[in-house]
Amino acid sequence: MKLQTLLQYLHNFTPRVTENPTITSIEMDSREVQQGSLFVCIKGFTVDGHDFAEQAVARGAVAIIAERPLTLPVPVIYVNDSRRALAVLADAFYGQPTHHLHLIGVTGTNGKTSTTYFIERICRHAGKKTGLIGTIHMKIGDETYDVNNTTPESLVLQKMFRKMVDADVDVAAMEVSSHALHMGRVHGCDFDVAVFTNLTQDHLDYHQTMDHYRWSKGLLFAQLGNRFDHQRPKFAILNADDAASEEYKKSTAANVVTYGIHHESDIMAKNIEMTTSGTTFQLVTPTEMVEVKTKLIGMFNVYNVLAAVSACLVSNIPLATIVEAIAHMEGVPGRFEVVDAGQPFTVIVDYAHTPDSLENVLQTIRQFAKKRVFVVVGCGGDRDRTKRPLMAQIAVQYSDVPIFTSDNPRSEDPLAILNDMKQGVTEDVVCIVDRKEAITYAIEQAEEGDVVLIAGKGHETYQIIGKDVLYFDDRVVAREAIQRRKEK
Numbered sequence: 001m002k003l004q005t006l007l008q009y010l011h012n013f014t015p016r017v018t019e020n021p022t023i024t025s026i027e028m029d030s031r032e033v034q035q036g037s038l039f040v041c042i043k044g045f046t047v048d049g050h051d052f053a054e055q056a057v058a059r060g061a062v063a064i065i066a067e068r069p070l071t072l073p074v075p076v077i078y079v080n081d082s083r084r085a086l087a088v089l090a091d092a093f094y095g096q097p098t099h100h101l102h103l104i105g106v107t108g109t110n111g112k113t114s115t116t117y118f119i120e121r122i123c124r125h126a127g128k129k130t131g132l133i134g135t136i137h138m139k140i141g142d143e144t145y146d147v148n149n150t151t152p153e154s155l156v157l158q159k160m161f162r163k164m165v166d167a168d169v170d171v172a173a174m175e176v177s178s179h180a181l182h183m184g185r186v187h188g189c190d191f192d193v194a195v196f197t198n199l200t201q202d203h204l205d206y207h208q209t210m211d212h213y214r215w216s217k218g219l220l221f222a223q224l225g226n227r228f229d230h231q232r233p234k235f236a237i238l239n240a241d242d243a244a245s246e247e248y249k250k251s252t253a254a255n256v257v258t259y260g261i262h263h264e265s266d267i268m269a270k271n272i273e274m275t276t277s278g279t280t281f282q283l284v285t286p287t288e289m290v291e292v293k294t295k296l297i298g299m300f301n302v303y304n305v306l307a308a309v310s311a312c313l314v315s316n317i318p319l320a321t322i323v324e325a326i327a328h329m330e331g332v333p334g335r336f337e338v339v340d341a342g343q344p345f346t347v348i349v350d351y352a353h354t355p356d357s358l359e360n361v362l363q364t365i366r367q368f369a370k371k372r373v374f375v376v377v378g379c380g381g382d383r384d385r386t387k388r389p390l391m392a393q394i395a396v397q398y399s400d401v402p403i404f405t406s407d408n409p410r411s412e413d414p415l416a417i418l419n420d421m422k423q424g425v426t427e428d429v430v431c432i433v434d435r436k437e438a439i440t441y442a443i444e445q446a447e448e449g450d451v452v453l454i455a456g457k458g459h460e461t462y463q464i465i466g467k468d469v470l471y472f473d474d475r476v477v478a479r480e481a482i483q484r485r486k487e488k
């Protein structure tokens with residue numbers, strides 16, 4: 001593609017360059033640049049891509065996008081926001097792939113991963129070829145690809161969407177984080193359906209205030225239905241039981257479909273009954289009422305299922321197919337995942353790493369736990385510090401044996417994080433810095449009928465201590481501890 005053709009996609013932009021080289025790739029990392037690349041300088045949080053522009057030229061970049069003046073022997077195109085420019089350019093370079101996909105975006109503090117998984121499974125059951133982008137991985141059909149972020153940078157996203165279109169994917173479900181919305185990572189995406197799960201405290205290290213966090217999530221709905229270049233119907237799926245939905249409803253030009261349990265909504269779950277082996281409820285739509293049976297447990301999962309059902313209904317999947325798919329659905333890795341190594345007590349690994357999700361998971365466990373509830377929990381370093389005392393309070397309130405430990409301490413002192421947690425409680429709590437020791441302690445103390453919840457890391461297979469990313473899997477550590485206990 002020619003440079004000047006590409007630049008035309010930047011709205012309100014009149015290219016001031018006379019050169020018109022052929023662009024063979026777009027790169028945001030100088031180390032990936034090859035002969036013919038267009039290098040986009042991204043000002044990061046820790047590193048500034050502008051500092052690598054010279055290196056990019058030396059490696060063969062034929063043009064540069066930048067926010068600040070650079071003296072280089074190749075054309076430099078100046079923009080106000082290079083992340084947003086990258087999103088638009090990547091979308092154009094890869095042939096605007098989201099125009100050729102039915103794209104469902106899911107945002108909200110909790111439930112994004114489960115909801116996208118459920119949408120993917122329902123669509124597959126309906127015979128569609130699917131794509132998935134989220135915290136655990138990216139997927140095309142059964143093929144999986146690693147990810148760094150819940151919502152990857154626009155360049156990675158658009159490349160993946162192109163791959164999906166080339167692989168004849170019909171429906172793509174993706175998690176859309178507030179960071180991604182605020183940084184413009186999804187700026188070039190043409191969403192058909194946008195889903196809101198819920199909003200509770202998280203990411204205040206980045207957003208500073210809940211207002212900013214709520215507003216950032218709302219960008220998904222505000223941009224939906226406003227695109228003049230594409231005429232497919234757009235749907236905003238909103239959780240009627242969450243107050244933020246009112247604001248998102250007002251901000252969107254899309255058709256609004258609500259779901260909920262408590263407030264009157266278009267899609268509702270009524271007469272919910274939960275046991276240790278699953279949940280049943282009446283699913284009420286504007287035209288039908290059917291019984292839903294699922295192996296999933298927890299009220300949060302009823303909401304996730306309702307969100308997925310609503311997204312699939314507006315995507316023209318018949319209700320009967322949806323209900324059938326839900327009946328067969330297993331849980332999501334690391335989400336309320338039971339570790340069963342033949343021990344006489346229950347061990348559950350869950351990704352809950354916000355006050356709200358921890359409370360939800362513990363409340364669900366309380367409903368079926370016959371004896372004591374243990375919780376092994378920590379809080380991430382270099383992230384929202386205000387969550388720490390709140391999560392500690394919740395752990396103490398809803399469990400019989402809380403054990404505070406490390407999550408991903410990152411650059412922070414693990415003891416300082418534990419001290420922040422302890423500020424939230426007056427009781428003496430067992431604190432074991434080493435996560436493996438903490439899990440082992442819980443498993444050794446548990447007796448028949450007890451439930452041990454290991455919270456915070458879910459599907460993750462690493463622990464970040466300082467700059468080291470060390471192999472760590474809560475499920476494996478728990479299984480090994482159970483085995484050692486059996487051998488004693």
Ligand SMILES: CC(=O)N[C@H]1[C@@H](OP(=O)(O)OP(=O)(O)OC[C@H]2O[C@@H](n3ccc(=O)[nH]c3=O)[C@H](O)[C@@H]2O)O[C@H](CO)[C@@H](O)[C@@H]1O[C@H](C)C(=O)N[C@@H](C)C(=O)N[C@H](CCC(=O)O)C(=O)O
Binds near residue numbers: 045
């Ligand atoms: C705070 C934040 O969002 N950081 C993101 C940011 O990193 P950064 O600003 O430090 O920048 P950098 O990538 O180190 O460097 C800046 C630029 O220089 C370039 N560079 C760098 C080195 C070099 O030799 N040459 C070069 O060109 C880089 O390629 C990049 O373009 O840009 C990177 C590339 O896009 C992201 O991977 C990174 O996400 C990190 C991993 C992260 O942890 N982000 C979290 C906060 C996040 O985004 N979370 C959300 C929400 C998750 C949830 O819902 O729970 C998510 O969507 O994941």
